[in-house]
Amino acid sequence: MDLELDRQSRDRVTMLAALGRDTLRPLGLEADRLGRPIPADHEFFASLVELGQGRTRWRPGHGSGGRESGQEAGRTGGTLAMICAVEEMSYWDRGVAVAFPGPGMGEAAIMGMGTEDQKQRFLGPFVEPDRPRWGSFAMTEPGAGSDTSAISTSCRRDGDDWILNGAKMFIGNASRADWIMVWATVDRKQGRGGHRAFVVEKGTPGLGNFKIEKKMGLKAYESTSFTLEDCCVPAANLLGGEQYYQSREGTRGALRTFNAMRPMVAAMAVGMGRAAQDEALIFARDNGLLDRTRVRDRFERIDRRLAAARLLAWKAAWLADKQLPNITEASMAKALAPAVALEAASLGMELLGETGARGDHLVEKLFRDAKAMDIVEGTGQVQRVIIARQLVDLPRS
Amino acid sequence: MIDFSTAPELELLRDTAARFASDHLRGNAREHESARGVTDAAARAWRDTGLGLLEFPGENGGAGLGALARVLVNEELGAADPGATLALDSSATGLYVSAIHPAQRVVVVCDLESRLTVAGGRLSGSLPWVPADEPAVVAVLSREGAAVAGAPKVLEILRGSGLRAAGASAVNLDGVEVLSQWSDRAAAATALARVRLYTASLLLGVMREACEYSRAYAVDRVVFGRPVAHHQGMAFMIADMAMAVEACRLLLHEAAWKLDRGDSDAAAVCARAFVEACEQSMFVTPSALQLLGGHGFMQDHPVEKFMREARTLSLMAGGVDAARDDGGAALVEAARVEVARTGGS
Numbered sequence A: 001m002d003l004e005l006d007r008q009s010r011d012r013v014t015m016l017a018a019l020g021r022d023t024l025r026p027l028g029l030e031a032d033r034l035g036r037p038i039p040a041d042h043e044f045f046a047s048l049v050e051l052g053q054g055r056t057r058w059r060p061g062h063g064s065g066g067r068e069s070g071q072e073a074g075r076t077g078g079t080l081a082m083i084c085a086v087e088e089m090s091y092w093d094r095g096v097a098v099a100f101p102g103p104g105m106g107e108a109a110i111m112g113m114g115t116e117d118q119k120q121r122f123l124g125p126f127v128e129p130d131r132p133r134w135g136s137f138a139m140t141e142p143g144a145g146s147d148t149s150a151i152s153t154s155c156r157r158d159g160d161d162w163i164l165n166g167a168k169m170f171i172g173n174a175s176r177a178d179w180i181m182v183w184a185t186v187d188r189k190q191g192r193g194g195h196r197a198f199v200v201e202k203g204t205p206g207l208g209n210f211k212i213e214k215k216m217g218l219k220a221y222e223s224t225s226f227t228l229e230d231c232c233v234p235a236a237n238l239l240g241g242e243q244y245y246q247s248r249e250g251t252r253g254a255l256r257t258f259n260a261m262r263p264m265v266a267a268m269a270v271g272m273g274r275a276a277q278d279e280a281l282i283f284a285r286d287n288g289l290l291d292r293t294r295v296r297d298r299f300e301r302i303d304r305r306l307a308a309a310r311l312l313a314w315k316a317a318w319l320a321d322k323q324l325p326n327i328t329e330a331s332m333a334k335a336l337a338p339a340v341a342l343e344a345a346s347l348g349m350e351l352l353g354e355t356g357a358r359g360d361h362l363v364e365k366l367f368r369d370a371k372a373m374d375i376v377e378g379t380g381q382v383q384r385v386i387i388a389r390q391l392v393d394l395p396r397s
Numbered sequence B: 001m002i003d004f005s006t007a008p009e010l011e012l013l014r015d016t017a018a019r020f021a022s023d024h025l026r027g028n029a030r031e032h033e034s035a036r037g038v039t040d041a042a043a044r045a046w047r048d049t050g051l052g053l054l055e056f057p058g059e060n061g062g063a064g065l066g067a068l069a070r071v072l073v074n075e076e077l078g079a080a081d082p083g084a085t086l087a088l089d090s091s092a093t094g095l096y097v098s099a100i101h102p103a104q105r106v107v108v109v110c111d112l113e114s115r116l117t118v119a120g121g122r123l124s125g126s127l128p129w130v131p132a133d134e135p136a137v138v139a140v141l142s143r144e145g146a147a148v149a150g151a152p153k154v155l156e157i158l159r160g161s162g163l164r165a166a167g168a169s170a171v172n173l174d175g176v177e178v179l180s181q182w183s184d185r186a187a188a189a190t191a192l193a194r195v196r197l198y199t200a201s202l203l204l205g206v207m208r209e210a211c212e213y214s215r216a217y218a219v220d221r222v223v224f225g226r227p228v229a230h231h232q233g234m235a236f237m238i239a240d241m242a243m244a245v246e247a248c249r250l251l252l253h254e255a256a257w258k259l260d261r262g263d264s265d266a267a268a269v270c271a272r273a274f275v276e277a278c279e280q281s282m283f284v285t286p287s288a289l290q291l292l293g294g295h296g297f298m299q300d301h302p303v304e305k306f307m308r309e310a311r312t313l314s315l316m317a318g319g320v321d322a323a324r325d326d327g328g329a330a331l332v333e334a335a336r337v338e339v340a341r342t343g344g345s
C-alpha cells in the first residue's frame, strides 16, 4: 500500500494552487458578488488558453476507439491524477473550474462514440484552440433529470438531416459553446434504447431561447436552459453515426460518461469542504476559539469525514485506472463527499456566527455552492439506488 | 389535565397572521428580498393587523399577549418571509429588553460573550452584522442586564446571506450614548429566553413551509414512473422532515406555555427548543432543496431561500452554542439537586 501522491501529481497540484489563489478564488468571489457568470470574453479565459488550458485530450490520428473513459480521464496519469487536479481547483473555486474553456463532458462521449470525422470536426478545434472555446453537454430537461430514460426532446430523420424539438435545462456553458451535445429520443417508449446524441453547433437555426438560470450558488459558470424548435441538424452530426445505435452499447454511451464523472464530482466536493474547513479554522484561530472543546469537536468531525470522503474518491479512481469494477465505490464517494462538504460549510457558518450572516465570507459562499454537489451527476438518492443494486439486488423500477 | 388545544382567541390571531402572510408576504418574498425591505402596501396592511403590538402592554395600545401567542403568530409569518417579518415587526424583540416605543427599528444584540462594553454612559465595540440597514436603536442584552442605545454608525451595507428583506449592515457603536440601562441576571435570562423563542418560532415557520412546499412538489413530480414522494427513500425523508417540524413545534409550545406561566425552568426549556429548531432546520431545509433536485438550486423556487433563511436565523439570538450551554447547565443543576435529595440512590 502507498497513499502518497506521485511527484508529477504533487507538482500539478502546486501549480494549480498558485493559479487558484491568484485567479480562481478572486474571480469566483467576484462572480458571486455580481450574481452573474464570468463573461465568455473575460480576459481570464484567453489567458488560460495561452497557458495551454482548454484543450482536448484527443490527438489526431490516435483515435482512442472504445477505450474506457475512466482510463482517458487524465492527461497526466489517469483518473487519480485528474481527481487530484479537480479537487485542488474546486478548493479555490468550483464554479470557476467548471467555467474553464474546453470540450467539457461531451469530450469523453465523442472520443468513445464518435466517428473519426466527428472527432476531427468537434475536438479538432480544441487541440490547439485559437481562442477560448467551450463544448456543452445537454441531457437534463424540465421534465426529466435523474431519470434520463424519460427525456422527451424528439429527433426525427428528414432526408440528410435530423429535426430536433424539445427543451433542455440547467446546461453548463450552453450559450457560449461552439457545440452542445444534445441527447434526444426517436421514441420515448423505447427508453434509453431510443436515445440519440447530436452535436448541435452554435447558430443552428431553431436552437435558441437561451436563458441563464439564477442559482443559489456556483454563479461563476452559466447553467442555461434553451429550446430546440424544428432544429435541423445534419445527419453527419449524429454522434457515432446511425449504426452505432443498433448495438446495445450505443444506448449506454451517456451513462458511461456519467460513471466516469462520479469520483471527479466527489473530489470536487472534498475540495470545497476543505476550503470551508480552512477558512473556518482561520476564523476560529483569529477569534481565539480554537481552545474550546466544542469548536475542536466540530473540526475533528469535519476533518475525519473529509478524510474518509477523499479516500473513497481516490479508491474509486484507482480502481478505474486499474480497469477494475468501481461502480459501488464511485457511487459511495459521490454520495458521501457532497454531504460532508455541506456539513463543513454549515458548521463553519455556525463558528462564524454573525460574520457568516453578512453574506460576504467564503464559508457562506461555500454553504450556497456545496448543495449542488449532491444534485449534479446523479443525486445522492440515485447513488444510493446504484449502491443498493450492487449490495441487495434492489429491483429496477 | 393535558390539553393540546389552543384557545379560540389565539386561533383567531393565528388566522389573522396567516391571512396577512398569504396576502402580503409569501407572493412578494423575492421582491422584498431584492428591495431589502417591504413594500409600502405591506407595511400599511401590517399596521392594520395590529400584530406589531402583540406583546406590548395594554396601556401602550398593545394587545398584552404572551409567548404562546407570539409563537403561533411567528410560525405563520416565518413560513411566509422571516426577513420581511423582522422589517415589519421592528420593535418586537426590543420590547423584551426595554420599555421601548413601538414601531422603532430596534435590533437586539445578544452579547453573551461581552464583545461590547459600556463605560461612562457610552458603548464601544462593533458588530459584524445586524439585520437592518439603518437601525434606529440598538438594545444590547448581556448575561447581566441590558443597555439601550441610539443609532449606531453604519460601517457598511451588506448583502446578507439570508433574511435579506430585513436589510443588513455592519455597525460601530463606539461613543454611542446609552439611553437606558439595567442589570438583573434573572430578568436578562428571561429576556434572552424570549428572544430565542421569537427566533425559533420564525425558524419553525421556515421549516414548515420548506416541508410543505417540497412535499407538494414531490407528490407532483414523477421520476422513474412514480411520484418522487412514492420512492420509499424519499417517503421516509418526508416523514422525518414532518416529524422534525412537529417535534420542534411542541417543544416551542411547551416553552411558551412555561414562559407564560412563569415557571422557574422556562428559560432552560426555551433554550432547548431553540437548539432543536436550529439543529433540525439544517436537516429540514437542505432536504427540502434536495427533494426538488436541480430545480431546488434555482431561484425560481423558494427552497434555496428557505435554506439561507434557516442558516441565518439559527446564527441569531446569541447562537446555538450558548443555548446548549444554558440548556445543559440547567439539566446538570437539576440532576445535582435530585442526587442531593435522594442521597444518590
Ligand SMILES: Cc1cc2nc3c(=O)[nH]c(=O)nc-3n(C[C@H](O)[C@H](O)[C@H](O)COP(=O)(O)OP(=O)(O)OC[C@H]3O[C@@H](n4cnc5c(N)ncnc54)[C@H](O)[C@@H]3O)c2cc1C
Binding pocket: A137, A138, A139, A140, A142, A143, A144, A145, A146, A147, A169, A170, A171, A172, A173, A218, A223, A372, A375, A376, A377, A378, A379, A380, A381, A382, A385, B221, B223, B224, B228, B231, B232, B233, B234, B290, B291, B292, B293, B294, B295, B297
Ligand atoms: C448547478 C447544476 C448544473 C447542472 N449542469 C448540467 C449540465 O451541464 N448538463 C445536464 O444535462 N444537466 C445538468 N444539471 C442537471 C442535473 O443533472 C439534474 O438536476 C439532476 O440529474 C437531477 O435531476 P432533476 O433536477 O430533474 O431532479 P429529479 O430527477 O426530478 O429528482 C427530484 C428528486 O427525486 C429524487 N429521486 C430521483 N430518483 C429517485 C429514486 N429512484 N429513488 C429515490 N429518489 C429519487 C432525486 O434525488 C431528487 O431528490 C445541472 C444541475 C445543477 C443543479
